[in-house]
Structure formats: structure tokens, C-alpha cells
Amino acid sequence: MSKVEEFEELRPLLFSIAYRILGSVGEAEDAVQEAWLRFDGSPTRPVSTKAFLSATVTRIAIDVLRSARVRREQYVGPWFPEPLLSDPFQDPARSAELADSVSMAALLLLERLSPLERAVFVLRQVFDFDFDQVAAAVGRSEAACRQLLVRARRHMADGRPRFEAAREERDALAARFFDALREGDVAGLQELLAADVSLVGDSGGKTPQLANAVSGAGNVARLLAAVFPWLARIDVAFEPHEVNGQPGAVFRDRDGKVLHTLVLDVLDGQIQAIRSVTNPDKLGHLGQVADAWAVHRELQQARRQHRRDLSDGL
Structure with missing residues (x-):
């Protein structure tokens, strides 16, 4: 499979990760494009393209979010994520959970988290990445990522309604x-x-x-x-x-x-x-x-x- 084919197969997942971290369609698309440029420019093929690209887009999104948080503090009036009509990443077995994680309510709660907590929560809680993959993506030890996840879950569970209606x-x-x-x-x-x-x-x-x-x-x-x-x-x-x-x-x-x-x-x-x-x-x-x-x-x-x-x- 060519690099382009591998990347296009993973694009829906990469966008979905970046959007949940950033809450912005435009910034998520830019992060995915930057991940492609780094993948295409790499002289060697990674052992796992999925792990490499997921880690790359996560790191890019964390950097973007750190600067975006300053802009959001100066935002006029309430700030909401950019509306998303359809999540390109489809997993029928987890469709309800994925829809809940991209809801406005959930994304606004994610705003309470630090960029690292947010990335760890998205990778582990939403997309079920193993802790070694999460640790590699955010540049922290597995133990540190477990602690970040505990804090993130606590913030997310605090007063969060779940949309349980059929x-x-x-x-x-x-x-x-x-x-x-x-x-x-x-x-x-x-x-x-x-x-x-x-x-x-x-x-x-x-x-x-x-x-x-x-x-x-x-x-x-x-x-x-x-x-x-x-x-x-x-x-x-x-x-x-x-x-x-x-x-x-x-x-x-x-x-x-x-x-x-x-x-x-x-x-x-x-x-x-x-x-x-x-x-x-x-x-x-x-x-x-x-x-x-x-x-x-x-x-x-x-x-x-x-x-x-x-x-x-x-």
C-alpha cells in the first residue's frame, strides 16, 4: 500500500482525534494536513503507520491548543466548538459513545482540561489507545498518563449529563x-x-x-x-x-x-x-x-x- 493510500485510510481517525482535542474543524484539518507532510517527508516507513500518524497529529493538536487557549480567553461572549455535521470516523459498535464524545456538552467540558489531559482523555477514553501508545503520543511516561487520565475523568464526570435517550x-x-x-x-x-x-x-x-x-x-x-x-x-x-x-x-x-x-x-x-x-x-x-x-x-x-x-x- 502506498503512503497516500495508508494516509487516506487513516484520515477519518486523525481528523476525529484532532477535532476532539481542538474543537475546531479548520484547525483539525490543518493538523491532519501537517501530519501528512511529516509522514510524506519521512525517509523511512514507521513500524505502525497508525501509531505514528496518531501520535503526530496529537502532538500538533496539543501545540495548537496551547496557543488557542490564549485566544479563547479573549473571545467575545460564550465560546462553542465549530459545529460538526458528521464525524468521519465510523465504528458501529461504539457509535453512541463516539457521538457522546463529540457533543457540544462534552467538548465544552474538555475545555476545562489542560492540553495534555485532553489529549490523554481523547486517545485513551474515546479511541481506546493502549497506554504505551498514549505515552508515546504525548511524550510522558505511562504512569504519568494514567494520572492525567484520572484527573481528566474526574473533571469530565463532575456534573456531566449523559444523553441517554434512545x-x-x-x-x-x-x-x-x-x-x-x-x-x-x-x-x-x-x-x-x-x-x-x-x-x-x-x-x-x-x-x-x-x-x-x-x-x-x-x-x-x-x-x-x-x-x-x-x-x-x-x-x-x-x-x-x-x-x-x-x-x-x-x-x-x-x-x-x-x-x-x-x-x-x-x-x-x-x-x-x-x-x-x-x-x-x-x-x-x-x-x-x-x-x-x-x-x-x-x-x-x-x-x-x-x-x-x-x-x-x-
């Missing part, structure tokens, strides 16, 4: 949510939301926001019901998608350009959290990005025109 139940609830969203049905939305549900958006300060954070079923239902029917009036549509392994949607303007994503955390038959990503820097991998400010102005104009029409009808 896929059919979860998808049915999501379908009801999006139907109620289309209709602006406050009561229908509120019925599906946990009492302490939160709605949070990541705009990076670059787009109009629904809100920095809204909590409580009544508040969230009223806000959603007030906004989304108006978006439909100006031809903003959404496509239900699995986003980061959870039910969600991609919203597009009338020209089909990506406006934002929405993802739902479902637990115990209710929606526990709703997260939107509107930062255009995080949406480019999904397609051409819409001008959110132009959409916002059109929305405001439509509302003003509606009020004038109502006034003229009196």
Missing part, C-alpha cells in the same frame, strides 16, 4: 420542537423544555445575537416563538441535521447561505440546553456564509412594515 425518542422530540418552532407555538415549545433550560449563542461579537443567555422554559419558549416565525417571513429556512452527534439544524437565508446552526441537548425526555453558533468564522466549512447583519436589517424592516400595515388597517 435515538428514536430523541429524534421524535426534536421533530416536535422544530414543528413548534415553525409555528411560533409558545405552549408547544415550553412543553418540550426542561424547567431550567438554557439558550446560549456564540457570535464572537461578529453577528446579531438572539441573546447572550436566556434561561427558564417560559423565557426561552417566548423568545424562540417571537423570533423564528419572523425569520420564516423573510425566507430563512432550516434543515434538520445531526450536529455534533445531537439533534440540531442548519439555518439558511433565501439564497441558501449558512446563517447559523442550532443544537439541542436532550436528557430525560426534555431539552436541557439549546446552543446556537452564528460566528461566521465557525461556519465556513458548512458552505457559503450569509451576511447576518443584512438578514437582521431585513427582519427589522419586515417588523416595521407589519406594524405600519396594522396601523393602516385600524
Whole structure:
């Protein structure tokens, strides 16, 4: 098998490792490409190409994450990972576990870990690498990696909900949510939301926001019901998608350009959290990005025109 063929066979795994460490599609793709360059430039073939490339992409991702953490500390507003519509690494026997590990909730918890803890957790806990492989990848002893994993597991287990709903139940609830969203049905939305549900958006300060954070079923239902029917009036549509392994949607303007994503955390038959990503820097991998400010102005104009029409009808 040629180097190119070996690399392409492993690319889905390499991307999945890098994305879970970095939370960025673009940075993960860059890390994978850099790993290829190092592999292609090596004069000798490694004993295990998988071990070599996994270790290489992990080290690259750790270095990138160390500098990215400084940028994230200066980020405007809440920071979310870049939305991922499909994880290229497929393992039917562990599909639920892999989907859980790439959820927004899990990736945000990973942000609590140091870069080394995060890498060890991803390699060992998510992808089941042996400790000798983990140690070689992060440049630490096996004993040190075991300690890093213990700390990482403790942080991840602290207050972490698991999305235990069966896929059919979860998808049915999501379908009801999006139907109620289309209709602006406050009561229908509120019925599906946990009492302490939160709605949070990541705009990076670059787009109009629904809100920095809204909590409580009544508040969230009223806000959603007030906004989304108006978006439909100006031809903003959404496509239900699995986003980061959870039910969600991609919203597009009338020209089909990506406006934002929405993802739902479902637990115990209710929606526990709703997260939107509107930062255009995080949406480019999904397609051409819409001008959110132009959409916002059109929305405001439509509302003003509606009020004038109502006034003229009196």
C-alpha cells in the first residue's frame, strides 16, 4: 500500500482525534494536513503507520491548543466548538459513545482540561489507545498518563449529563420542537423544555445575537416563538441535521447561505440546553456564509412594515 493510500485510510481517525482535542474543524484539518507532510517527508516507513500518524497529529493538536487557549480567553461572549455535521470516523459498535464524545456538552467540558489531559482523555477514553501508545503520543511516561487520565475523568464526570435517550425518542422530540418552532407555538415549545433550560449563542461579537443567555422554559419558549416565525417571513429556512452527534439544524437565508446552526441537548425526555453558533468564522466549512447583519436589517424592516400595515388597517 502506498503512503497516500495508508494516509487516506487513516484520515477519518486523525481528523476525529484532532477535532476532539481542538474543537475546531479548520484547525483539525490543518493538523491532519501537517501530519501528512511529516509522514510524506519521512525517509523511512514507521513500524505502525497508525501509531505514528496518531501520535503526530496529537502532538500538533496539543501545540495548537496551547496557543488557542490564549485566544479563547479573549473571545467575545460564550465560546462553542465549530459545529460538526458528521464525524468521519465510523465504528458501529461504539457509535453512541463516539457521538457522546463529540457533543457540544462534552467538548465544552474538555475545555476545562489542560492540553495534555485532553489529549490523554481523547486517545485513551474515546479511541481506546493502549497506554504505551498514549505515552508515546504525548511524550510522558505511562504512569504519568494514567494520572492525567484520572484527573481528566474526574473533571469530565463532575456534573456531566449523559444523553441517554434512545435515538428514536430523541429524534421524535426534536421533530416536535422544530414543528413548534415553525409555528411560533409558545405552549408547544415550553412543553418540550426542561424547567431550567438554557439558550446560549456564540457570535464572537461578529453577528446579531438572539441573546447572550436566556434561561427558564417560559423565557426561552417566548423568545424562540417571537423570533423564528419572523425569520420564516423573510425566507430563512432550516434543515434538520445531526450536529455534533445531537439533534440540531442548519439555518439558511433565501439564497441558501449558512446563517447559523442550532443544537439541542436532550436528557430525560426534555431539552436541557439549546446552543446556537452564528460566528461566521465557525461556519465556513458548512458552505457559503450569509451576511447576518443584512438578514437582521431585513427582519427589522419586515417588523416595521407589519406594524405600519396594522396601523393602516385600524
